[in-house]
Amino acid sequence: MRVARPFYQLFIHGYPNSSSDAGSAKPHVDPPPPPPHGSPYDRVIASLLPQINACVHDHADPTMPTMAVLHLGIDGRPKTVSLEPSAANGTALGGCIRGVLQGAHFPHAAAETDLKFPFHAKSG
Numbered sequence: 001m002r003v004a005r006p007f008y009q010l011f012i013h014g015y016p017n018s019s020s021d022a023g024s025a026k027p028h029v030d031p032p033p034p035p036p037h038g039s040p041y042d043r044v045i046a047s048l049l050p051q052i053n054a055c056v057h058d059h060a061d062p063t064m065p066t067m068a069v070l071h072l073g074i075d076g077r078p079k080t081v082s083l084e085p086s087a088a089n090g091t092a093l094g095g096c097i098r099g100v101l102q103g104a105h106f107p108h109a110a111a112e113t114d115l116k117f118p119f120h121a122k123s124g
Helices: 040-058 086-090 092-102
Strands: 010-013 028-030 067-072 078-084 113-122
Touching: 040 092, 067 092, 078 086, 078 092, 086 092
Parallel strands: 010 113
Antiparallel strands: 010 028, 067 078, 067 113
């Protein structure tokens, strides 16, 4: 099984620092700079940014995920999707992000593939 290095960082600006700030900020995911080699995996993640952005906007939660971990089958469909910290999996935000990632179609591969990518929350 091949493990890909983290290939994308999703920067989330305007994410509230506490639940009392939840209505005051309009969080969004800024598109990261173009990937150096334009990996097919990067292109799939880039295409999902508007949906992930909608999750962050609609489900502000103090338990912000810091990492997404996907296990892809050879058909390119996610077999499992989880978030770190694990507490984020039980939130509405985590469920929304996992749902977006679970519905993704990645390139077919000769073997199952593990992918990870980090989230970086920034307030403001």
